[in-house]
Amino acid sequence: MTITHPLDKYIRPSAAKTTNCPGCGNGILAQAILRAIDEEGLDMDDFVFVSGIGCAAWIPSPFFHGDTLHTTHGRPIAFATGVKLAAPDRRVMVVSGDGDLLAIGGNHFIHAARRNIDMTVICVNNYIYGMTGGQVAPTTPLGLKTMTSPYGNVENSFDISGLAAAAGATFVARWTVFHTLQITRTVRKALNHKGFSLIEIISQCPVQFGRKSGMGNTRQMFDNFKNNSVTAKKAADMTDEERAGKLVVGEFVEINKPVLNEGFSRIREQLRERSGDGED
């Protein structure tokens, strides 16, 4: 008897081997996403997966066995906006890196959140540019050494989830790859949420991040995720000092607001009523 992985049916047959380095967090996330889709009982054919350029962008493409659109660096959300507006009945999921979505793609990110376009954006925050060899990212913590901040990063970093919330995202959550069950649960929630969902996943890049930053190997980073993360609920009761250096995780925002496509449908209906189209 051959035993196949229960999620194997979601993997494109021709995409047999992973492109991730050993110890990378991307594989854990890929599984958690597919498990969420599986547990929701959804059909891959209902999805369009869009990704940009970077290691994280390779999670859905070419691996997920559905419609996958692999685009330019930083722009997947803009492509996904066209997809969703053209086909409101499709589920649109964007998976990409922090550099992709927040540096070069920062403008598209905030505008999609503002528009509350109905899509699920999963942003892998590994604090670094993995694919290009470990350069500084807009998420790299202050003081950390990278290939392009060899004397220590002098820039303040983005709080991705905070930015998404401020820009108008109606569902915002953050987990580390240590929180596999929570990721799956949150992705399921996000898939059922109508509006712009942002899930930030803090992940380790042992190869490019650990090397120069001194943050150690996969195990050390994983331990850090485990020991240093506190849920938003817990963090609320902590003093600033207690919270310093902690990774606050959890679901931060879940609100209902009209989504972009609804606005278009409403206008169409009004125009039709006005012109009496319904009558012929």
Added chain:
Amino acid sequence: MKNERVRTGRHFMQGNIACAEGALAAGCSFMAGYPITPASEIAEQLASRLPALRGDDGVFIQMEDEISSLAAVIGASWMGKKAMTATSGPGISLMQEHIGLAVGTETPCVIIDVQRGGPTTGIPSVELQGDTVQVRRGSHGEYQVIAVAPSSPQELFDHTILAFNLAERYRTPVFVMSDAFIGHMREEVVIPAPEDIVIEKRKIPAPGFDSETDQAFLSEDVAPMPVFGRGFKSHVTSSCHTETGKRNVTDAIALDNFIRKLDAKIAKHRDSIIRVDDRTGDADIAILAYGSVYRAACAAAEAARAEGMRVGVFRPITLWPFPDREIAEMSARVKAILVMENNLGQYLHYVKAESSCPVHFIEPEILGTMHDIGSVLKKLKEIR
């Protein structure tokens, strides 16, 4: 009546509006754009018309910039929509990244370029044929595009339909090279009855298409497009890919195949893509002009004829792919060619490369204005 797709009849219409109406007549149901003079009226017209279309979920969205505009257009095209954007020089500059992506992923889309003065911000409302080479060569790598150059509001209507048809037929981005003159000009525009408008339908694979094995990309004869949402499980990537669309970023041979097949797809069909209007007849001097400058070329040729000179006009309607053979043949029949462009000579060098006779050049005395016919006549006399 107001929300019909095709507004059949005779109209006194601005070029930009004619362009928008042409897009609707061609079946466009998605536009994403970012305002820029002198192209904005196209967006404004479609913002008003698309949502009001009868029986069609037309969408207009104003994006945050031109980069995202073309991205959204490509996304919509993969959902099976006929999609377009409209912009001008600085916007075309920003779009270059996704022009390359549309070529590489073989995505049909139409890009209206209402050219204006440049470099940089330049003068927004002054026309310059400044993007002639940019649209052909602006994105990185090796590729081909299709670009047509109308010279009147009527042609803005007709050529926009042509652009959609070429885009669908060859799965590629197609440019309409308009400019501030004709975009803002008002003239008579005749819109035919819907049944008299020829519409090209996109080839989509039959049910049962297998994304693992069936050719969906890199066919010199244009593979059917496995649009999303039909269970095709299409894998579309901007990276180098094989005929089935599978990414291959390690193999130089795969890259060679990727580039050459896309190039050959256009080159092989050049005869059915390229349109020229050759009115050189018995002429011994040919004025070669395109777009709005074609109007000045016709006026100059007429004035020259009145003075007994045998001058004719040769007009590339399709700027790209370059009508090399047509120009070579014409150059063998005339004694000289005078290239007229509203720039410092962008097309000139391509014309020179193909011509067997002497090739001269004249730009307007003041760039961004129409050529002065007197100056053109003087030049023609010098050449003669």
